[in-house]
Structures are given as structure tokens and as C-alpha cells.
Amino acid sequence: MKIAVLGTGKVGRVLAARLAGLGHDVVIGTRDPGRTMGRTEPDDTGALPYAQWQAEHPDVRLLAFPDAGAHAEVVVNATRGAVSLDALNAVGADNLGGKVVLDLALPLDFSDGMPPTLTVANTDSLGEQVQCAFPNARVVKSLTSVFCEVMVDPGRIPGEHSIFLAGNDDVAKKTVQGILDQFGWPAESILDLGDITGARAVEMYSRLFFTLAEMFGSFELNINVIPGSH
């Protein structure tokens, strides 16, 4: 498939590299490719300058947001939650219409340190805001509940563990399930939380996730959902 990954940070790079490795035609979208390529310092997460990563991944092309969107059948939102709506606006509603938007972003606010609070929660969610802003896009919230390395390689966590998806469009969910399957998620691990309001569940779970990550000293963790026997 033709896939545009929005965001040049760690999450975007990990997703783009894995999707390209699976044989997809992958572009990364950014606001200003020249500026992204010109950076010589690590970003605020400590990731290497993008150009270094790009040199090692010639199968992935860097494009401006609108060009990346025009290329894609599936758009993966791997931007920071605080800038996701801006980034998607830069891609353009026309380039998102009818397309599957796999929304990985969390609306995190680290201004008070770890664990982060959310900029939207409880009665709304970033997933819903994206769907509301782009009513013709087919938004699926998924994979947000795990660290990016685990998103694309669930075998990093031992045993059975769960991943969630939520969205209004069943066909779009099937497309995302296909990508999860390629990443290595077993069908029985994928739990469908229903329509896009299910995004609240996974976004609000992030508080527990980050609290546990602090406790374990690692973001590499997940949960397995177990129904009772009664």
C-alpha cells in the first residue's frame, strides 16, 4: 500500500522503517523537508538528526505534508498530539478525504513532567477531534497503548498481550487490522473498542501506562486483557 507517515520523530521513523521493510511504498510527511533535512542536532527526545536516519533508509522518501497526503492510501499520524491537528490541516482535508487515517498520537502535556497529563480527556479525545475536524477521513485509533518499538514488533513483550482499535468505519478498521497482522499482532490480541469514542479509553489509559513505565524504568510493557470465566 501507499502509506504516508506524518512526523519525523522516533515514532514516525520506527513506523516508516517497519512499513517499508514490509514492502509498502512509504513516504514521511513533514512541514518543511528542507528544514527537516538541515537539522544537525538531536531532537528533544534524543533522536539522531533526521538526515542521518534518512541516509540509512533510502526506501523512504521525505515529502511536504500535502505531497505526502496526496501520495497515500493510508495516512499514519505519528506526530505529537499537541501538533496533530495542525499537521493534518497542513496535509489538507482534500488529501485525507476517503482515506484511512491511523491515529497513533497521544495528547500529552509534559509541562509538569512525568507522568504526563492529557490536553483533552474524559468527555473528548484527540481521536474524536481528528475525526470531527476531517469528517471525510476514516479515522482509526490504534497502537497508542504501547511504545513504538512494540507497536511494530509485539514479540518484544513476552506472552499474550492486547492491542486496541476504535473507529467509525469498519472497512478502515479491516485495513488497520491488516497492518497489525503484518506487524505480528495475533488476531485474538486485537480488541475492537467500537466507534471513535473508544479513543478516550486508550488515551486515558496512557496515565496508567506512563505510571507503570516510570515504575519499571522502561516503556516496553503492555497489558493483556483477560475476560472472566463467569
Place this chain on the structure above:
Amino acid sequence: MKIAVLGTGKVGRVLAARLAGLGHDVVIGTRDPGRTMGRTEPDDTGALPYAQWQAEHPDVRLLAFPDAGAHAEVVVNATRGAVSLDALNAVGADNLGGKVVLDLALPLDFSDGMPPTLTVANTDSLGEQVQCAFPNARVVKSLTSVFCEVMVDPGRIPGEHSIFLAGNDDVAKKTVQGILDQFGWPAESILDLGDITGARAVEMYSRLFFTLAEMFGSFELNINVIPGSH
């Protein structure tokens, strides 16, 4: 131990019966014992009139909130979150000072149906509000992440699964861990989320819990937290 369970609904009854069965000296606290005993209709959760339950549990005594608090070494808040602070105020700060308060309540708002929203979330939590309102109480948030039948009998969920606790007082946490142990929670299943701000993590997780409960058609479910191998 001398334990006061606040709340005469299903959660309070299940906790009180189990604690009494374990040999604890258990009272249930309510605003007006005469009125509670006089009810002849099921409550809004469908639970039998309290007097019927009371007749089958002669080892548990019903007392007014202040008397229940005065009796107790450990106070279990099993009231609805919306009335928890009122109920604890009725118990009285003097009756809570120095005592372990095991807070089971979730600040749920069902006014828009299932899944419920929270009346407090993200930058605060009910557990923190209780600790803030009663600074001399030793509040521990725990067990909220599972249905009451599972709280007291974790074997209802197959395999390994996790339970959380959060609170500022390590000795109070040890007391609660002792109760969890008596309920059947293995030590390795009990995850300490740190101070009382950890209450946000379990309270916000409730959105995922109730979404999953709708999906499975049952509240009998739990999650197992699995650290990665990296």
C-alpha cells in the same frame, strides 16, 4: 482487624461479607441506619433491599457513619464516588485521623449512559481529593480497577492478572497489601503505583475497563501487566 465499610450498595456488601468471612470485626456505615433498614425496594443497581441482606449476614453490624468510623482501624470507602466526600465528612475527620482509608470509589458520571465519564480526572482524582480533604487519614487507592466480586476473589479471572495500589503512607499500603493477600491476590500481582497521585492512573483506566465490559457483556475482566524483555 476492626473494619468499617462505608456504603450499603453491592460493593459495600460484597466487601463486608468477605472481610467478615475472613474473621475481621466488620461494621457497615450508612447515613441513617433506620432508613437503610426500612427500604423495601431494590436499589438502582437492582440489589436486594438492605434488610434482606442484613438478615443473612448477622456477623456484620449496620451503624451510622460516625459510629462506624469510631469502631474502625481500617475504613473502606465503598460509596459511590459522587457522594464519597459527603460520606467521609459524615464519618468525621476525627474518626479518620491516623486510620487507613482504603478508597475503592470511582468518580463515575453515568448521566450520558455507558461507558461513564469521570467527575474528576487528568489533573486530579477522587483519591487525591479524599487525601486532601482528610490530611490525617492514610488513604490508599486500590481494587478500583476490578468489579467487586473480583476484588475479593481474584480467582474468578483465569491466569495471572494485576492489581494496583497508590498512597502516600507505606505502612498503610502494607496494611492494604495484607488485606489483598487475604482476598487471594498473589504478592507478584500487586503493583505499587507510588503516591496518591497514582489514583489518577487507576481512575482514568476505568474508561477502558467500562468500554471492555460493554464489549464482553460482563464486568468480570481484568488486565495483566507484562514488562518487556528488553
